[in-house]
Amino acid sequence: MIKRKIVVVDIETTGFDIYNDEIIEFAALSIEEGKEAETFSALISPRRQVPERILRLTGISQEELRQAGSLQTYRDKILNLFQNAIIVGHNVEFDLGFLEHALNIHFENTLWDTLEITRILYPNMNKYKLGDLTKSLGLTPLVKAHRALSDAQAAWELLQACWEKGLTLDLGFYQRALAIAGNSRVTGFLRELEKTTRRKFPERLIPTDLVLYNQDLGLFEEQKDEEPFSEDIGWIEKCFSQGGILENKLKSYESRLGQLQMAKAVGESLISSTHIVIEAGTGTGKSYAYLIPSLWWSKTTGKKVVVATHTIPLQEQIFKKDLPILAQVLPFSFRGVLLKGKSNYICLKRWLSTLSITTELDPGERLVLLSIMVWLRETTTGDWQEVSQIPNLGKIWGSLNCEEESCIPGKCSQANRCYMLQARKRAEEADLIIVNHSLLFSDIRTDRNILPEYHELVVDEAHHLHQSALEQLGNEISLEQISRVLNLLSRSMAGSFYGNVKARAQLWERILSVALWERFRGYLEKLPEACDELYQQAEELFATFEQILGKELSYRLTVHCHKERWWQTVAVQIENLLGRLKVITDLLKAMINLLDSQDDEDSAALAHEISGRIRNLEEMRECFVLAQQVDQLTRVSWLEQSNRILLKTSPVDVSSILKEKLFAPLDCAILTSATISISNSFQHFLREIGLNESTTSLLVDSPFDYDHQMQLMVVKDLVDVDQDELFDIEKVALFISEVSERMQGRTLVLFTSHRFLREIHLPLSRYLEGSGIELLAQGIDGGRQAILEAFLDNPKSVLLGASSFWEGIDIPGDKLSCVILIKLPFGPPNRPLIAARSEYLEAQGRNPFYEFLLPEAVLRFKQGFGRLIRSKSDRGLVILCDGRVIHKRYGRYFLSSLPVRTHIRTSRSQILDKIDSWFDEEYQKELL
Known part of the structure; x- marks a missing residue:
């Protein structure tokens, strides 16, 4: 560890308000020259009654606090401790803020926050509370949770774990990280790590290219030797029966009649190519009841089965828990993959582009980049759910993910290591594909251009299917969405369409010829002003929406709105907005026309990107046009506000769409949930989702009494x-x-x-x-x-x-x-x-x-x-x-x-x- 004086502090307080709450316990560890830590801790007598919740949480009694000294008693001790020291703590600003206010002093010390540092060096933790981190990283368990000395000791051990992790990183990381970190609190820690790494590992290389996890496993892990298994449906029943495969190979497994009934029904539906709806009460074990028959069916027929869940936790449970267990239990090998929408995967090309403009990001966003730099050295999926607990990630993820119209996988310089393409390739090769309802409907909206061809579908959490269809088959627009689309189109910085074309002006002048480039550039230069005018019109429109909503959370647009004084204003504003939208699309189409005369790859790629930008604008246009059709019973439009204002429009009845687009192309659909029947009838559910009321159904009782x-x-x-x-x-x-x-x-x-x-x-x-x-x-x-x-x-x-x-x-x-x-x-x-x-x-x-x-x-x-x-x-x-x-x-x-x-x-x-x-x-x- 470093040879400077470090003091690790922690306090317990009566609450979170610096000005009204008080410190009730202080503890510190003092470490000099890497020697064993010296400890100091003291209870502090507060001037106010301590809430019962705090006493229970800490285990400190009112009597102990009454007998304790005041914080001022320890003022000199604390000042002496902190002298010339780096102050370390978990969320250290909280502790220092209380101490400074209570002692009426300002500390000039260097601060190292183990919360910040851990988020950077361990970016994929589920939780970043001190107790959770000690468990996740296998550190010494907290002796007394929510006690100052115990927490300070844990923070010190956590800092050491981060230090050891930091020493494993390449020097290329530090070169780039220190430039990004700037003058933030983590810079000192990173600089000390870099110096120690250079000294201890002088032979370590300094990579200048993008550093990713070194993975060379192919698409799937090596397949295990298969045991013989029956291709007769009776195998499914034996699997779940007493003395069957599950009971023999899983210690805690108990054969359940309901689970066996469901598994048999799923298998029969797959074989007979019929749809079935199953309500399986809590505790049935429905995941195994559809996974095992689905995997068996895929292995015996070679056909893919898609499993769609509503929530991410269930998706993760199936992929990370259920399938690995079944891989050990079942007599055959199988390939199961988790597939998500484009926006879930990081785009390496956009990542590199973002690294070139870090000066335009705020300090919180820069810390996110440091976390991602570490994560990219460890992830095999590029799925942002792995790092979803990092603060501020959501602010910049929109500029990092694969949801980008300029993406042409075959032409991309990063295509050979693109996470999204790897996931889709795995899906092509897989027996079982796990998706969510959202991706299922995205596939429908794009005429089935996202998922590989499939004819068997399992929908879990099926009680959400109707609502998911309404949300995914509807349209919505916000001022923030409009701003993002326009920024990606017309900003002068790298990463936008306008900025990227301008940066390669010499290339385009050579490809298009001087005369053609001049015409192209003429259209291009009109984009920023046209986009500004559109945005100003959108601002005006959404300001009107805000007035209409007032304090209401939602406001439905109906034919009765025609009588409102504001209706004509909104109609004119939308008309003006659509006019300005057309100006931009006309400019983009004119550019495509110029590129169509070329036969080189660069021109084709740029034309493809422009087509994507036009699609974005057309989706925007469609939402405004549909929202004005307030006289149609089959459609509903409304304004909604929470943290932003949205204009939404949706079909009222999606049953016919689901019947035609989702179920008709399928041989077999299995829909299951714990809550889809009403008084033992599935009539309502079937009608809502567009299936015949004669569709086979099964009600499986819960094993609970x-x-x-x-x-x-x-x-x-x-x-x-x-x-x-x-x-x-x-x-x-x-x-x-x-x-x-x-x-x-x-x-x-x-x-x-x-x-x-x-x-x-x-x-x-x-x-x-x-x-x-x-x-x-x-x-x-x-x-x-x-x-x-x-x-x-x-x-x-x-x-x-x-x-x-x-x-x-x-x-x-x-x-x-x-x-x-x-x-x-x-x-x-x-x-x-x-x-x-x-x-x-x-x-x-x-x-x-x-x-x-x-x-x-x-x-x-x-x-x-x-x-x-x-x-x-x-x-x-x-x-x-x-x-x-x-x-x-x-x-x-x-x-x-x-x-x-x-x-x-x-x-x-x-x-x-x-x-x-x-x-x-x-x-x-x-x-x-």
Whole structure:
């Protein structure tokens, strides 16, 4: 390690606010000349009450803090420690900020942040919290998490791990990295690493070319020797039966009747070339139930099978967990690949172009480049999900990925090592291709020009298929998208069409002849001004959109808008925008016409790029044109705002498109999910996605014993149907608090709107004050992932979640013992797509409530209900606060769609008594 004085610090505080919170513990390690670290730590007495959550998190007691000294007591000690030292810490600015404010001093020391350094040298970590990094890197586990001395020791060990990793890098990395880092905090650390590397490894080469992971494995790993296996479908049944391959080769595997039923049905559908829809309850093991028959089918017929999932986690699970296990278990070898859209892969040509303009990037973006430089030396896929946790990556990824119209793979200088081309080549050779719903529909939109030819498809998480189709087959545009398209077209810097052509002016003058080049350049020079005019018009239009939206999150454009005073303004603005758009496309087409007279490769490549730019502009034009067709029942257009304003337009009914474009070309489609039936019927799902209602279907029950593992309770007296809002906020908050206290936390509360969640939060926090139960609310106490992790860390908590918590979270065991569903999850009737869909059905003489709103709510309800029982050992309660399920005629559809035969319906007070008795019963079972 380096021979300078290093002090590693960490503090514990009462909160995150430098001006209002206080330090309660300080610790430091002092290391000089590489000698063994000297340690110092002290508890600090705060002037304010320490929150219960902080005491629980740190394990420090109020009594210990009362007996501790003030920070000023240790002022001289700290100043002496820091003298002439490099100060190191994990997110060190946080620690130094508190210390400087508390001591009223400013430290001039050099700072090394292990959080920043680790993100650069270990760019593919899933999490960068100190405890997570120590586990991932195999360092000494934290002795006491959230204690200053333990955290300081971990940060020191982490810095040493980064140092050792840094010494393995080539000197070419440091030459380029130091230029990119500039005067940032990491520069000193990198410079020390470079000096040590030069000294210790004087023979190490300094590569000047692009350095990538040295991989020479061919497309696939060597295939294993195959054992004989039957090509008869009976092999599938034997595989899943007792004493079969899975039970013999997987220690923890248990033969399950439902899984066997599903696997057999999948195999039969593949053989008979028929479509099938399967609902497989939680715990069925549906991934194996479709993967094994699919792989068997591919090996026996030589045909590819495509598996499409909705979420990235399931994609990753299949590719990184399920397939490697099956590769060891199954008697035959197979080739499975994960294929994603172009925007997921880094483009090496664009990467090199970006490295030439680093001075135009802000400091945060430059740190991202350093992370990518390390990542490229390690990745075999070039898939940005591997480094998705790096801050600011999203800001520049759009200029680094393969989603670029100028890309001509056959002509690219980096084609032989292009990650996207390698992935597509693997897909051509594969037996099983794993994609997501988005890529599936992108393939449809491009007339099947993305995926290799296939005729067998498995759609997992199929309950998302209809919504994915609406999103992917619709159009949307934002001012930011327009800006990006225009910048890539007309900026003067490298990487844009205009900049690249100008930079090669001498080449084009030679290729096109002086006269032809002058005409071409004449059109080219008009581009920047034409693009500026278009952007100014777009700014004006989106400013009008902002006024129309006001404080609303969405605004639907309908025929009634013709009566609004702003409609004519918008119409004129769009007309002007389309006119300016045409000016640009005409300029580009004129350039293509000049290039068409040439027969050289460079001209053909440039013409191809220009054609791509025109396609981008035509897609933009199409969105504005379609959005104005507000008199069509089959289409809906609306404005939407979150962190930006979007103009969106979508077909209302995609069933016919799916029938023709997705299912008709297939021999077999297998669609599966845990939630696609309603009262044991698949009618709604089949109708929405365009399949005949006579399509084969299978309902596979979950292996869980819901009637013994959980109790469903319906509160009869919380809803007031005479109120527009249905609920009294104070009553609901009180009820949640009473349930949570009886459950000692361990409670997830699901809301149908963020607004109602926020309204409940304040009174609920008041009721829970002093109970020792931590309240975690989505959007108030953190985002989805942050509060989910906090809930897992502290089971004595209650988590309030909105829409994203109704599915996709898995909390097995006793950390979650109660799920409270506040309201039946009907979609907001005024949401543009829902309102338009309802009107469309009404126009056909159909009942939108029973054919659309109710079925969608039932499916959502099943998803929320399914959060509780995730394994055979899970136990608990689901409480529904919405009494309409028993007062309204439609309530039976909700209850009959659940995997429980009985439920309790009673008043709030009696439900609280039932919880107490349930606890007593559970206690007795534990004693037995």
